[in-house]
Amino acid sequence: MDLAPTAEQEEFRYECRRWLQEHLPWEYGTGRPPRFDDLAEEVEFLRGWQAALARARLVGVTWPEEHGGRGAGPLHHYIVQEELARARAPELVGRIGVNLIGPTILAHGTSEQQRRWLPSILPAERIFCQLFSEPDAGSDLASLSTRAVPADGGWRLTGQKVWTSYAQFAQWGLCLARTDPDAPKHRGITAFVVDMEADGVEVRPLRQITGESDFNEVWLNDVLVAHDQMIGPPGDGWRVSQSTLGVERGTNPRQLVIHLQLLDDLFRLAADTGRNHDPVVRQALARAYSEVRLFQLQNWRVLSGMAAGRDHGPESATAKLYWSEMSQRLHATAIDVLGPSATLDGDDEHSPASGLWQRSWLYYQAATIFAGTSEIQRNIIAERTLGLPRDPR
Incomplete structure (x- = not known):
């Protein structure tokens, strides 16, 4: 596995990082979004953010240049996602169009359909x-x-x-x-x-x-x-949908970096609360560290294959199943570290990190459901990757 960056890729990473340092809507790396009155106000804010990224050509970098992308490879996409997550930047409000629907239209749509729908996706003019x-x-x-x-x-x-x-x-x-x-x-x-x-x-x-x-x-x-x-x-339609689902369930650089950040936050939380002196908690922290690092290696392995022109292999098939269940275990450890304060919501002045861990724990309870349940993922791996026979019953 060789993921040593080229000089051009290093320059591209520097370009991403420099732009983010200059244009983030809050202090670089803090990840503290403003409070919004409602979801509509937040979506409008995120539309503006995605439009700014699109003007810098940092959205859909693997798209062809004639459709607003850079015609770059998967490692460039990985770099953008990694830098966005590292900066704790806002997510793309139009990420479904950028990451799933757009590539599907590129693969299966007519030239007229591509001209009709693709230009408005990257700047979030249309969601x-x-x-x-x-x-x-x-x-x-x-x-x-x-x-x-x-x-x-x-x-x-x-x-x-x-x-x-x-x-x-x-x-x-x-x-x-x-x-x-x-x-x-x-x-x-x-x-x-x-x-x-x-x-x-x-x-x-x-x-x-x-x-x-x-x-x-x-x-x-x-x-x-x-x-x-x-x-x-x-x-x-089923063949068309497999293009969409294949991207949705493959390598996920943003989730990787988010969980690397969560891991750092978790270790800091354990140290601040003194829970890192508990041998059972230390064992759970060691497991969380090992699992997140394994997810990182899994992503790198898939990316190295893609960079070499190989199709998604079994590592990609298992990626979504692995990270969703890993995430739930990591969050369970965080709730254990929080102890009694885990019951406090973000409005309580005594809630650690303003309730961000509680909200994250609630959100990732759905991780084994969205983008394909764990049960379905296991069936896909068994039948399509391992070639096991279907149950005749």
Whole structure:
């Protein structure tokens, strides 16, 4: 494994770091965002932040230059994500469009579709959401029941989607719908880009355990989608979706650096509270350190393969499963270190770090569900990576 940076990559890292030091909306490295009155105000703030990054060409660096990127390789993307996380910069509000939908349109969309949708994604002029999950399909995405039937000028979509991030602020959504109910379930699905402001689209925010509502359920009530909003041919939606899901579940440099920072914060918390003198706690801290470092090595191994032109291997298949369960163990250790103060929320003056650990613990309880449950990930690894036979029952 050789990830020694080239001179050009080192210069690019310096460019990223220098720009962030000059343009972060708060003191570099503090990660203390301003308080917002509501989610809408925060999203507007994040739109401006992403637009500034896009002007510096630090969004979508692997995209082709004609679509606003740099035409760079995966290591450049890794460098940007690493520097953003290291600076504790705000996340991209349009990250679903940048990291998932945009690459899918690049891979499967027509030239006209690319010209139509891609320019507005990088600067967050338009936000995309992902209309994949359904309440009755569980983690078996291919069992989706949203229907699309031919109509004058296009297709009529009817169904329900759920866990859709930022749907209430999105202008477009990449949707999977069943166009051939008689075909095998993986073959009767088609991908569409849905206008989220079209008649028949209803978005209902869902209140999460953190108290936030960036997830939503979306109802599609006989929504007309034009023919030129279909991505790929009819019945090819499952193949299209694999481009999206492959990126979502592969190497994750931002989560890596976030967890390296969480690890540092956890060790500091243990020292400040004196809990690092407890031998059981020390053992848990050692495990957390080892697991985060293993995640780092796993990322490097995947990246070295990608840099050499190899496809994602088994390391990529296991990445999401590993980090999501690792994260929950790390947060459980943090709550143990907090002791009785773990019950205090961020508004209590005695809450360590203004409740950031409590909020983070609540958020990462969903890590083994979002982007593919651990159960589904194990099935994928067993069947597609290890080649194990399906259970005949």
